[in-house]
Amino acid sequence: MAQLSTIAFLVENKPGVLFKVSNLFRRRGYNIESISVGPVENPELSRMTVSVKADSRILNQIVDQLDKMVEVIKVKRLDPMRTVAREMALFKIDTSDPMAREESLRHVNNYHGLILNIDPDFLIAEVTGDPATIDEFIEKTSPIGIEEMSRTGVTALEKGRLKL
Amino acid sequence: MVEMSGARAFVESLERQKAEIIFGVSGGAILPICDELWNSDLRFIMARHEQGAAHMADGFARASGRVGVCLATSGPGATNLVTGIATANIDSSPVVAFTGQVPLNMIGTDAFQEVDIIGVSASITKFNLQVRRPSEIPQAVKSAFYVASTGRHGCVLVDLPKDVQIAVEEIEFPEEVSFRGYNINLEPDGREMDWATTLLSNAKRPVIMAGGGVIASNASAELVKMAELLVAPVTTTLMGKGAMPCDHQLFAGQCGMHGTGEANLLVSEADVLLVVGARFSDRTTAKLEEFSPGAKVIHIDIDRSEVDKNIETVTRVIGDAKLALEGILSRMANTRFDTSRNGEWLKKLEKFRKQYAPPELSGNPHMRAPEVMRALRRALPREALVTTEVGQCQMWSALYFDAYAPRTFFSSGGLGTMGWGFPAAIGAKAARPDVPVVDIAGDGSFCMTENNLATCVEENLPVVVVVLNNRMLGMVAQWQRLFYGRRYFGVELGNSPDFVKLAEAYGAEGVRPETIDEFERAVRRAVKDDVTMVIDVQIDPEENVFPMVPPGKGLKDLLVEA
């Protein structure tokens, strides 16, 4: 049964590595929901987090295929029960109608979001949470009018002593 | 540390790897390297097309067990390598390809003969990299050889921008290379081997399937020991041919779409299937759901990602095939098990073997391909090397030409690349000039890389090409005959070229035997005189390769006639 899972891995921080990783996903037909990359404490490495929908056989395949890449140093499929996963999203909301403005401010507030910018007709809000929470925010806010949005993709860390 | 150019560092790095031969075609973006090779003892074997150079390196690697090296210029030179790289990589052949590239400051500008070969080759190499300064070259070359020839072997490409070849820098040659993300684990896990031992020692109808991994890890002796100990019939995949001598009593032949009756039926009825260094390709398994339905599958492989990819296993042993077989054998020595019950099982092997013995052929004016294969075997010494092209000729070779030792039979398995066999034979001859090398070809395949006859002649690398000439792209025609109502399309080759004249045009010998005896004599003479000879064997364009499992069917559903 296909489920949404998170795989985290450390790669060499070298040109072309992001290309090779995404090329692997494309070539093997794995479906990525999101991918995020960033530096870590060691400047020679980067950490990538992908969120994929797949059954467990395919998930094992993905882990094994990533592990096989020379540029990939460590791979782990994160256990959802022992993982904190977050995503950030920016929203531009049409607030030319004062009612809409009020309502969107309330939504943002309910989701512990931040207002980053206010123009006469638009505001930009930041919402952070697990991906499901962000989906929920989108659903609630859509009727008001989301002009534009940008999501970062999931990033995640395991709890306690667990480590990549 | 010494100051030298990138090109000099490149050539010295190859020498330090103990490379002796480079197969290639020159060009603008590798001129600095050519100029250093001019000054070096490395042998440069010039192909007439870069695809040929890559296949030669591949053939060299398979025949010798060492890394094969090919070299091409940027742009079209690099893209011409692509088929060769993909072919070597999917068959786990240790090949390193070097390509020239436009100077660093021109990369990304669509400069003359610029192709993003790193991007192009990413999914058909085990690893690839581009160097950005001369001092990176020794490390890059050493890494390329290391990655290509360790773990599951494969193809590595190194892209060398021209200005990096020219620039001079302090150069250091590393003694060792390592990658944080590349750890090869050869040692199999003891517990995994324990489980495998338990399963095997309780097997009533054991079958062993051996793939190319057995040959890559030089585990043939252990394979034979295991088979004899278990009294288990052995089948090979196309890549595994030669891992078990074809005249061994327990050898059941090839399994798969064109498997022998005994191999396909025994695999279908096995209760324990030990698969060593094979990857369950669709040509071997036929319909997955019907593959060895009653068997507990034990999979020995060095590549973890192959386990459970196509077939669910009960036990896997991850590691080097030789070490794994040794480990299991030593455990078996301390395990009591009863193989007397395997008598019945062996009788089955005999029964199927008789039942599916290829019919004696007569009453056809043409020479028949199986007969030609047997005659070729008679005419060649046991240690001769054979490569094949692709199509019917390949399957006739696999079914009817007996191989007696590992690294004596080579074929493009994973990609099925027409035109592979001939240049691969040239590479094999370069590796083993002491033994005869024969390419078993179809007329269509041979035409794809026939221009390398010039290399045979000019470089004195004699190869015998047996063209099973049916004036057809025979395998495709066979499918059109069997499954498309004989609607021949894009398969009729006509009578061009005249292979005898073609050979002569290149300064090689060409003969067209009329009988099997004449054929055998021609082969013997070519071997004795060690000359390049093209033998044009006219066969029936209507001849089919059987047995055959029709597409979508299981291994058991063999067709033995049309």
Ligand SMILES: Cc1ncc(C[n+]2csc(CCOP(=O)(O)OP(=O)(O)O)c2C)c(N)n1
């Ligand atoms: C490069 C390439 N192109 C096309 C094919 C598809 N194909 C597979 S077998 C075959 C026919 C091969 O004909 P020939 O070499 O004459 O051998 P035969 O089957 O007649 O023995 C073709 C076209 C292929 N395998 N490789």
